Amino acid sequence: MCSTSAVLTTSLDAARTVAVREVPEPTVQRPTDAVVRVTATCICGSDLHSYRGAGAGLPLLMGHEFLGVVTDVGSAVTTVAPGDLVVPHFAVVDGTCPSCRRGFPGSCARLSFYGLPDAEGVPTVGGQSERVRVPLADGTLVRVGDRPADVTDGDLLALSDVMGTGHHAAVSAGVGPGSTVVVVGDGAVGLSAVLAARRLGAERVVVLSRHPDRAALARQLGATDVVAERGREGVAAVRELLGRDGADAVCECVGSQDAVDTAVALTRPGGAVGFVGAPQAVLPFRRLFMRNVRAGGGVAPVRAYLPELLDAVLAGGLRPGRVFDRELPLAEAAEGYRAMDAREAVKVLLRP
Amino acid sequence: MCSTSAVLTTSLDAARTVAVREVPEPTVQRPTDAVVRVTATCICGSDLHSYRGAGAGLPLLMGHEFLGVVTDVGSAVTTVAPGDLVVPHFAVVDGTCPSCRRGFPGSCARLSFYGLPDAEGVPTVGGQSERVRVPLADGTLVRVGDRPADVTDGDLLALSDVMGTGHHAAVSAGVGPGSTVVVVGDGAVGLSAVLAARRLGAERVVVLSRHPDRAALARQLGATDVVAERGREGVAAVRELLGRDGADAVCECVGSQDAVDTAVALTRPGGAVGFVGAPQAVLPFRRLFMRNVRAGGGVAPVRAYLPELLDAVLAGGLRPGRVFDRELPLAEAAEGYRAMDAREAVKVLLRP
Numbered sequence: 001m002c003s004t005s006a007v008l009t010t011s012l013d014a015a016r017t018v019a020v021r022e023v024p025e026p027t028v029q030r031p032t033d034a035v036v037r038v039t040a041t042c043i044c045g046s047d048l049h050s051y052r053g054a055g056a057g058l059p060l061l062m063g064h065e066f067l068g069v070v071t072d073v074g075s076a077v078t079t080v081a082p083g084d085l086v087v088p089h090f091a092v093v094d095g096t097c098p099s100c101r102r103g104f105p106g107s108c109a110r111l112s113f114y115g116l117p118d119a120e121g122v123p124t125v126g127g128q129s130e131r132v133r134v135p136l137a138d139g140t141l142v143r144v145g146d147r148p149a150d151v152t153d154g155d156l157l158a159l160s161d162v163m164g165t166g167h168h169a170a171v172s173a174g175v176g177p178g179s180t181v182v183v184v185g186d187g188a189v190g191l192s193a194v195l196a197a198r199r200l201g202a203e204r205v206v207v208l209s210r211h212p213d214r215a216a217l218a219r220q221l222g223a224t225d226v227v228a229e230r231g232r233e234g235v236a237a238v239r240e241l242l243g244r245d246g247a248d249a250v251c252e253c254v255g256s257q258d259a260v261d262t263a264v265a266l267t268r269p270g271g272a273v274g275f276v277g278a279p280q281a282v283l284p285f286r287r288l289f290m291r292n293v294r295a296g297g298g299v300a301p302v303r304a305y306l307p308e309l310l311d312a313v314l315a316g317g318l319r320p321g322r323v324f325d326r327e328l329p330l331a332e333a334a335e336g337y338r339a340m341d342a343r344e345a346v347k348v349l350l351r352p
Numbered sequence: 353m354c355s356t357s358a359v360l361t362t363s364l365d366a367a368r369t370v371a372v373r374e375v376p377e378p379t380v381q382r383p384t385d386a387v388v389r390v391t392a393t394c395i396c397g398s399d400l401h402s403y404r405g406a407g408a409g410l411p412l413l414m415g416h417e418f419l420g421v422v423t424d425v426g427s428a429v430t431t432v433a434p435g436d437l438v439v440p441h442f443a444v445v446d447g448t449c450p451s452c453r454r455g456f457p458g459s460c461a462r463l464s465f466y467g468l469p470d471a472e473g474v475p476t477v478g479g480q481s482e483r484v485r486v487p488l489a490d491g492t493l494v495r496v497g498d499r500p501a502d503v504t505d506g507d508l509l510a511l512s513d514v515m516g517t518g519h520h521a522a523v524s525a526g527v528g529p530g531s532t533v534v535v536v537g538d539g540a541v542g543l544s545a546v547l548a549a550r551r552l553g554a555e556r557v558v559v560l561s562r563h564p565d566r567a568a569l570a571r572q573l574g575a576t577d578v579v580a581e582r583g584r585e586g587v588a589a590v591r592e593l594l595g596r597d598g599a600d601a602v603c604e605c606v607g608s609q610d611a612v613d614t615a616v617a618l619t620r621p622g623g624a625v626g627f628v629g630a631p632q633a634v635l636p637f638r639r640l641f642m643r644n645v646r647a648g649g650g651v652a653p654v655r656a657y658l659p660e661l662l663d664a665v666l667a668g669g670l671r672p673g674r675v676f677d678r679e680l681p682l683a684e685a686a687e688g689y690r691a692m693d694a695r696e697a698v699k700v701l702l703r704p
Contacts, residue, residue: 098596099621104644107597107621172646244450245459269451269459270653275641283635289627289650292456294524295635298644301622 010128010333012060018334026133031076034137036068040153041128041350043336061115063128064090067157077137085144089303090161095139106299130352142306154321155313163320164302165276166192172274172296173249177201184263185253186214188323188347193251198222235265257281267293324349362480362685364412370686378485381474383428386489388420392505393480394701395688413467415480416442419509429489437496441655442513447491458651482704494658506673507665515672516654517628518544524626524648525601529553536615537605538566540675540699545603550574587617609633619645676701
C-alpha cells in the first residue's frame with residue numbers, strides 16, 4: 001500500500017498574492033537526487049521582483065535559500081547522507097562541468113532553479129517549503145559538519161545565497177587589506193557586502209542608507225560611516241568623507257540606474273565596481289573608460305565561495321545571520337513578503 | 353639682438369587636409385619645461401579620428417607620440433638634461449598627484465595634451481614637429497640611457513603610446529602565464545596587444561584579421577592563430593578553435609559596437625575584456641553580468657608602464673617598432689595620413 005503524504009510549499013499566485021499550500025511530498029526521482037527536510041528558509045530581494053511585477057509563468061513556486069537535513073539520497077550520491085545538516089546552493093549545479101570547475105557555477109552546463117523543472121525536465125518545488133528535492137546533490141549541497149553552539153540557523157542559511165552574493169560584490173570590487181569601500185544598497189546583500197568587505201580587510205566602509213534602522217545595523221556589521229544623501233549630494237558627501245576622488249572599491253548591490261551611476265561616480269580612477277544587483281541599467285562605458293574604472297561581478301558564484309565562507313562561520317566568527325531581522329512560521333510567508341515589500345523588514349526568516 | 357628661428361609642425365586644417373608649416377621655435381617658458389628635438393614621430397589611430405571627422409577647434413596641431421633629444425631644460429627640471437635621449441609620454445603629466453602616484457596618469461590633476469595649451473594655459477605644439485616644448489618634464493619624459501645597437505628608433509618611439517596601450521589591453525584583460533587570449537583589432541594597438549600578451553605568458557593568442565598583410569605581421573609578433581570571419585561567424589570560429597566557451601582574456605582594440613559585442617561574446621564565463629579602443633559603443637551590461645565577465649581598461653596609463661616596457665626593450669628583447677611598416681619625412685605627413693586612412697599602412701613613422 002502506498003501512503004502519500006503532503007508538505008507545505010509557497011506559491012506566488014498573482015502580483016502581491018502569496019499562498020502556502022500542500023503539495024505531494026518530494027521524493028528521490030533520480031540517482032543523483034537528495035531530499036532535504038527544510039529547517040529554515042527565507043525571502044530574497046529577487047523574490048520581491050517577482051512579487052511586485054509578477055509576469056508570465058504563474059503560479060510560481062518560490063524560494064531558493066534554505067537550510068535543512070538530508071532525509072533521503074539517490075544511489076549515486078556520495079558527499080551527503082541522511083541525517084546530514086546541509087547548506088544548499090541557491091541553484092542546482094553539477095560541480096563538474098568546465099564552468100563549475102573554473103569557479104563559475106552560475107554558468108553550469110546543467111544549471112536549474114528550485115521551483116522549476118531541473119535539467120532533465122523533472123519538476124522541483126521552491127525552497128520555501130517543508131521538504132525539497134535537490135537534483136545533482138553532490139554538486140549543490142554542502143555538508144555542515146560540527147556546528148558550534150553559537151552558530152545560528154540564520155548564519156548557515158545566509159550562506160546559501162545572500163552572504164556569498166555580498167562577498168562576490170566585495171571580491172569583484174577588488175577589496176583587500178586597507179581598502180576604502182563604498183557599499184551602495186542597505187538591503188541584506190549590501191549589509192552582507194559590509195561584512196565581506198571588513199572580513200577581507202577593508203579599512204573604511206561607507207554605506208549609503210537613509211533608513212536609521214538599517215544604518216544602525218550596518219554599523220553593527222562593521223560600516224565605519226553612513227551617508228544619507230542620494231545622487232549628486234551623496235557623491236559629494238562621500239568624496240568629502242574620504243578626502244579624495246572616490247573609493248578604491250564600490251559594491252553595487254541594487255541594480256537600478258541611479259545606483260549604478262552613483263557607484264561609478266564614487267570609484268576613484270583605477271578603482272573597481274563590483275556589481276551584484278540584477279542590472280536594470282546602462283553602464284556608463286565612456287565614464288568607466290576615461291577613469292580606468294573596472295567593472296566586475298554578476299550572478300554570484302556562491303557555490304564556489306561556500307566552503308570558504310562556511311569555514312569562516314564555523315571557525316572564524318563570521319555571523320551573517322545578523323541580516324535577518326524578523327522570523328515567521330512558513331505558513332505566514334505572505335506576511336513576510338508584505339513586510340519586506342514595505343521595507344518594514346530587511347530580510348525575513350521563515351520557519352517550517 | 354634676438355634671432356627667432358622656425359621649426360616645422362603638422363596641422364590639421366580641415367577634414368583630410370594636413371599641412372606641415374613653420375612655427376616659431378619652441379623654447380623653455382616655465383622652470384619645469386624641457387625642449388625636445390624630435391628624432392622620430394608617428395601617426396596614431398586616434399589622429400585618424402580627427403582627420404576623418406574633424407570638428408571644432410581647427411586648425412589642430414597634431415601628434416602625441418615622439419622620440420627625441422633634450423636641447424634645453426628649465427631650472428626646476430631634475431631628471432633629464434640636454435643631450436639625453438628621451439621617450440615622452442603621450443600626454444603631459446606631473447607624476448606627483450594622487451592619480452599619478454597610484455599609477456593612473458590619465459587622471460593626472462595637471463593633465464594636458466601636445467598641441468593644446470598646458471595646465472597653465474601656455475600653448476604647445478603637437479608631437480609631429482621638429483621641436484616640442486614639454487611642460488612638466490620630470491613627470492612626462494623618461495630618459496633612455498644606454499641603447500643597444502639593435503634597438504631602433506621605432507622600438508623606443510612605440511613606448512610613448514601604442515605599445516603601452518596594447519600592454520594595457522592585455523593587463524586589463526588579466527592575461528597571465530598560460531592564458532588563452534583573443535585580440536579584436538589588427539591595427540597597431542592590436543598588434544602591440546599581441547606582443548604584450550605573449551610577453552605576459554599567453555599560451556594562445558588569436559587575432560581577428562581579414563588583411564593578409566596584417567595577419568602575417570600578427571603571426572610574426574607571436575599570434576598563434578588568425579580568424580578572418582567577423583560577427584557571429586567569427587565568434588563561432590574562435591570558439592571552435594579554442595574548443596570551449598571563449599577565451600580567458602580578450603583585448604578590445606577598436607571601440608566600435610561590433611568590436612565590443614564580439615569581444616564580450618568571445619570571453620568565457622569568469623573571464624575579462626580589456627578595453628582600449630575609444631568607446632563609441634554601449635557595453636552589454638546584462639550579458640557581462642550573466643556570465644561574470646569583467647570589463648577593464650580605458651585610457652592607458654602608459655607613463656606608469658614606461659619604465660618596465662623600456663627595460664623590456666633595452667634588455668628583454670621586446671621589439672615594438674615592428675608595428676611601423678612605412679617611414680616618411682615629416683614634410684610628407686599628409687601622405688602618411690592618407691596611407692593610414694586608406695589602410696595601406698598599419699602605422700607610419702615620420703622623420704623630421
